[in-house]
Amino acid sequence: MSAAGGRDAARAPSRLLSRGAVTVALLVVMAYCLFPLLWLVIAATKDAADLTGTYGFAFADVNFADNVSTLLERDGGIYPRWFVNSLVYAGVGAAASTLICFLAGHAFDKFDFRGKEKVFGFVLIGVLVPGAATALPLYLLASNLGLVNTFWAVLLPGLVNPFGVYLARVFAHSYTPYELVEAGRLDGAREFGIFFRIAVPSMWPGVVTLFLFSFNGIWNNFFLPLLMLTDRDLFPVALGLYYWNSQSLTEADYYPSVITGSLFAVVPVILLFLFLQRYWRAGLGSGALK
């Protein structure tokens, strides 16, 4: 690596940028990204006393099983319910929202109709207004209609995803050749038949990508459920943990449940991410997320 010649010296990496220094710097960043999650795993094995009494990155008595059974039984066994609620909100919501987006995206790419780009302009305007800005208006309307504190109040607003329509149009354009749709029409297939039997299979990677991003977005949403729900039986897991966390400020024996509950709340999204990485990459490449 050491270059003696004058000509090579200009091209040789400076000492600051040696392979070793770069590797160390990148490993430090890796440690920063991983240590909070590592801490969460270790803390989930400790009881309330060890949490404050022992060093954060060292294991003490392993009480993971105790913590899990306390978590599952606390407040009448409500945590599993929150978890299932989240799975339903995110699973059903993302599936329905993805279908809605691809129906529209397919139509915008494959159909010709008057004022198409103007209509699409409405979709793009929708992209500008994030869920964080419509949450309170949604609450005010739902409260007038008597829909607050219902399952629907959290599920239905999650179906709106204008950016998903934009992405679905991009996916439809790049994955489904127009000739394929045309051939289906010549064979006398109905438009819905073409969509479900020809277009959706050809866009499948895009469908999975959009589903993943929607699932993650709904799973992570906190503001809307906070506004809509006071009935604890309907809480998604993030809102439930928020509630327990405020309890823990006065009652320390909630600590292990907040921590163990947080661990289980990140497991599904991390697993989805690790196992379906290539779809995440596809989504990021096309500018998905936000």
Add this chain to the structure above:
Amino acid sequence: MPFLAPFFLVFGVFTILPLGYAAYLSLFSEQSSGLGFGGARTVFVGLGNFTSVLSDADFLGSFGIIGIYCLFYIPLMIGAALVITLLLDSGLAVGGRFLQLVYYLPNVVPGLIAAIIWLYLYTPGISPLVDVVEGLSGAGWSLASLPASIVAVANVTIWLHVGYNVVIFFAALQAIPRETLEAARVDGAGQVRVALSVKLPMIRGAIGIAVLMTIVGAMQLFAEPMLLSSRAPGIDSTWTPNMYVYQKAFTDHDFGVAAAAALVFAVVIGAASWGATRARRW
């Protein structure tokens, strides 16, 4: 048009209609009778709620705090993402693909859960981090001041999202033609010179979009400061625009003012996102 109907149905009912209803509500004010019982009367106040929101120091202050927050957070977030990306792309990194995966991992963690984890990591007696920071700075641990609470929130959001920007910048760097980089090297430019004079200018579009998107994201802050406020007294109940809206609706029960504030917020964030999408050139 049965293909478009589902989207426009949910869009109309769950976006347009609520905004319209909020606009209607924002024109009224509930005024209780002087004695505090006997029920409230709903009075038409025109744009009165908007003038009181726009002259409310707490509301303007929430944008002010986000402004100060961004002055600290944006350079740090974008700067860190750029340094990491340039190191990954320097040709000296080992396992770049794996590292990108690890850096992106926190991005899938819910913001509220990230805030819970960091809340514990900010708690003296529980966190190993507090001792390290106290040892390094020589000062006591406190999140009471505004700068300290800004750092506390910024750290959580950087941890959450820095990997996202790394992935975006890295993808932008891959689009630079090989010949351009080769030409710079043949001309005798070193690694650092290539990074600063060739790579950075060539991805300035991506950097600009990332800055705008990060600002739009920062304006929407809610879960993280809300949760951290229990440990960071520097964060008050109207720290961000969304916290202000929440406070007006659920603590003060002033729906007219809350609706007006939510609409002003929607317009401001809509304009900011519009700027960001213009930069992206659809």
